[in-house]
Amino acid sequence: MLNYSTSEENYIKAIFHLQHSDGTVTTNELAAELKTKPASVTDMMKKLKTKKLVHYQAYHGFRLSNDGKKLALIIIRRHRLWEFFLAEKLKFSWEEVHAVAEDLEHVSSKKLIDKLDEYLGFPRFDPHGDPIPDMNGKIESSKQVCLQDLPLNQMATVCHVSDQSKEMLELLGHKKIAMGTRLEVKRRFTFDNSLEIKIRQPRKASADQSAINISEQLSKNIFAKYDE
Amino acid sequence: MLNYSTSEENYIKAIFHLQHSDGTVTTNELAAELKTKPASVTDMMKKLKTKKLVHYQAYHGFRLSNDGKKLALIIIRRHRLWEFFLAEKLKFSWEEVHAVAEDLEHVSSKKLIDKLDEYLGFPRFDPHGDPIPDMNGKIESSKQVCLQDLPLNQMATVCHVSDQSKEMLELLGHKKIAMGTRLEVKRRFTFDNSLEIKIRQPRKASADQSAINISEQLSKNIFAKYDE
């Protein structure tokens, strides 16, 4: 991996965070997140495109390339390991931890981070409960949430069902939802808090993307972990 | 204390190190130390002068101001504490430690450094044996060396005499050297390894700067600690 400037790293990280709830990111969003101006974002996007860290076409938003995602995970790994260190070893409070880690995360020695990881005992979550990517960029999905709390368009994997009654399982079977099913919430109807979800079929080509409706009561019993 | 750029901090640190064996630093020396060009050094000196970190007059070299010295000690403190951390906690080898600390030293949170210091048990020397400045910028003088090993023009304070015989003390008395005397070696004669030293009189104005000659035998019995 090459070496990137603090500024480049901050852009990559910000795109990653915004992308989480969206997939693609806009110029204005990113400018707001980074407290800079849209024109500066455009400048940087051109640069990151030539470095192959983002896919970008003028006027059509951008998203991280595979290399961009890898880099983002490296930076997040650094950030969260330092946060863990600051809270656990130096006894910083949770609120103070973030600002200092913002600086430390740009020190780029891989060996430093891997040794820090080992020294800390390979922690899996930072003090805020966010998962820490491992040496290979593998990141555990966040803590599970019920479908009601899942952000729109956030791909997630079903991992828990709180009510395991026969009736419940019958309903789940009918809706073709099981442990490990990957889905995303496409809409939330405020009238009755029912959800419209899409299930991602593993084998079948991306056809058959029919939406399924889930009642509020059911949605509160199904838990999932964020993907990606 | 204000915030300084990584580049500014590197200049200040470099001046401090060169100054150690000289007092005043030249443009070319500094350019060599920082692996940059003399013209760039001149640029930066103008800037550091307006920030009152150095005393500088075109064509006449420069030296750190009091604020500059304070800043240098803060940076050295950060550097050496990180070195200690890397070696002691993360099990880096002595040689690896320096390069990583070069990056970490520019993270400027005072609280971080003071908490790190505490976490490490207030170490007094880094893995290379160099002293670590304390929270107030107080730095212990380095390990003592005999006059024979003192670099030229390095101000030092006499702190130990290995042979305390009557003859020895008589000679020291005659040369007006005692515990606490501040001196520097101005020349070393290779013919007989005798030294020409200057004693700094505390009270008297900087007049009376007569040089004294010290034989090799005597010089090996007088120990001093680096000043400043």
Next chain:
DNA sequence: AAATATTTTTAGGCAAACCTAAAAAAATTC
């Protein structure tokens, strides 16, 4: 679909930190 509003990009500038080449000052040699 035309007019308006919003978003995004382009154009041109600025400061930091570097560079090269030429000029000026200081040091050294003759």
Next chain:
DNA sequence: GAATTTTTTTAGGTTTGCCTAAAAATATTT
């Protein structure tokens, strides 16, 4: 002390990352 060499500074240029203001593209109203 005049001539030469070395050191240092000035002048002008580059890249990075930011800015403002104007132009272009897209989205939203009417």
